Amino acid sequence: MKTIEEFMQSYFAEWTELNYIQEANSEAFLERFVSITYLHKTREERNKDTLYRQMHPAVILSVENKGETTEAIVSQPLGCEHELRLYHLRLTKYGWKIERKGWQCYFCKGSGRRDEDRCSSCDGVGWRYYGASDRK
Ligand SMILES: [Zn+2]
Helix, strand or coil: CCCHHHHHHHHHHHHHHHHHHHHHHHHHHHHHHCCHHHHHHHHHHHHHHHHHHHHCCCEEEEEEECCCCEEEEEEEEECCEEEEEEEEEEEECCEEEEEEEEEECCCCCCCCEECCEECCCCCCCCEECCHHHCCC
């Protein structure tokens, strides 16, 4: 059984590989639909992002058991910056599985507060959930 750290490292390694495959697969599409200038700029941006990801891989900042689930806060690359993400993981008979992912709230920067009030964007929890991770 992998530790949660080993599981997350495998997840990021395979996620990075999946991104490379998606980028390679989109080349023919871009060549058909965008100008040569746009294509070159796209490749330039991708190369910068790839270099950044290689030099600054995802880092697990903390892991905390919350009863049925475990939460891991991760600093991970997005473009040429790092963002904080909150992963909710559950240990199943198949090993660790990600149940949902949260993004640090852009508006309160994870504090849950805006001025004197509770942040209305994240309901005061400091994290936002989208798509499959949204449980509202
Ligand atoms: Zn917020």
